[in-house]
Amino acid sequence: MAAVYQALHRRVSSLICRLHSTYVRKMRYLNQLKEDDSLCRQAQTSGTFYLFHNLSPFLQKVGKKYLVPQLSAAEMKGILEKLQEAEQWMEKSVLIGCSDEHRPRFALDLGALDKSIIESELQGSFTDLRKALFVVDGKDSPLLASAQSLLRWHDSHQYCSKTGQPTQKNLAGSKRVCHASGVTYYPQMSPVVITLVSNGSRCLLARQPSFPPGMFTALSGFCDLGENVEEAVRREVAEEVGLEVESLLYSASQHWPFPSGSLMIACHARVGAQQSEISVDTLELEEARWFGLEEIVEGLKRKPSSSKQDDGSFLPWFPPKQAIAHQLICEWVQQQTA
Numbered sequence: 001m002a003a004v005y006q007a008l009h010r011r012v013s014s015l016i017c018r019l020h021s022t023y024v025r026k027m028r029y030l031n032q033l034k035e036d037d038s039l040c041r042q043a044q045t046s047g048t049f050y051l052f053h054n055l056s057p058f059l060q061k062v063g064k065k066y067l068v069p070q071l072s073a074a075e076m077k078g079i080l081e082k083l084q085e086a087e088q089w090m091e092k093s094v095l096i097g098c099s100d101e102h103r104p105r106f107a108l109d110l111g112a113l114d115k116s117i118i119e120s121e122l123q124g125s126f127t128d129l130r131k132a133l134f135v136v137d138g139k140d141s142p143l144l145a146s147a148q149s150l151l152r153w154h155d156s157h158q159y160c161s162k163t164g165q166p167t168q169k170n171l172a173g174s175k176r177v178c179h180a181s182g183v184t185y186y187p188q189m190s191p192v193v194i195t196l197v198s199n200g201s202r203c204l205l206a207r208q209p210s211f212p213p214g215m216f217t218a219l220s221g222f223c224d225l226g227e228n229v230e231e232a233v234r235r236e237v238a239e240e241v242g243l244e245v246e247s248l249l250y251s252a253s254q255h256w257p258f259p260s261g262s263l264m265i266a267c268h269a270r271v272g273a274q275q276s277e278i279s280v281d282t283l284e285l286e287e288a289r290w291f292g293l294e295e296i297v298e299g300l301k302r303k304p305s306s307s308k309q310d311d312g313s314f315l316p317w318f319p320p321k322q323a324i325a326h327q328l329i330c331e332w333v334q335q336q337t338a
């Protein structure tokens with residue numbers, strides 16, 4: 001029996017090593033593409049392309065599913081030739097990843113071209129990213145989000161903040177350089193804390209005026225310069241709902257492309273059981289209130305389309321599973337039912 005366990009351990013260890021090696025090779029290959037323009041240019045000929053138009057990704061609807069097509073370099077050139085556009089469009093693309101087989105993935109925004117021609121040619125449509133993230137397959141959502149954030153960053157950093165002169169991106173799109181000043185700019189993410197507040201048997205959710213009717217979610221806010229995560233959570237909870245956090249626990253993180261490239265840092269925060277009176281900051285929120293377990297469970301089952309009642313009011317519903325707020329709410333339910 002001991003020999004069987006040893007053999008099994010060796011097989012598992014070998015598999016882990018192979019997986020690790022695949023990941024390491026892929027990360028090193030991506031880093032080479034970011035640093036070597038000639039290698040990246042060569043990779044474009046064998047890579048696949050995600051299309052955007054003014055930061056909206058291109059989707060195809062097949063039956064009830066929305067697919068994110070990956071076009072080959074040959075297909076891209078064929079489309080651009082029909083639009084009588086020069087091949088330098090390919091160099092406007094940005095590198096967003098690669099497959100385990102080292103096939104690079106690029107994103108390209110064709111916002112300056114007629115989108116109706118492209119949509120007709122490819123039998124699909126350019127879709128607002130907020131909608132796209134919640135209808136495409138889960139494996140495509142992170143790529144679309146990171147692609148849009150990188151494309152948006154390049155669009156807003158075309159000039160040097162020091163000299164006012166144009167900046168130039170490297171082929172992979174991992175940086176921009178001002179040759180007049182020698183300054184190199186790298187894409188950055190803004191840290192955002194998103195916090196599910198609870199006081200034991202209840203959790204607190206809120207909504208902003210801009211939210212769809214009936215939608216409630218966890219509190220969130222950008223970290224101030226010089227703050228750590230704990231300080232940002234305590235400040236945001238105090239500012240938005242007038243409660244004082246006694247303890248907090250980190251949950252997970254998620255890249256979120258709204259309003260630009262943000263890193264959502266998700267936490268659970270506890271306030272004292274005696275803290276029940278909410279003081280809403282009306283500059284930030286439209287409403288905030290406590291929810292019990294039963295109401296949360298029902299809200300998780302509810303879809304936006306089924307939340308409207310006969311009297312015109314809306315029952316509460318919560319962010320879909322692709323959003324990290326959904327994960328926080330589900331974790332709280334699990335804690336209550338454990």
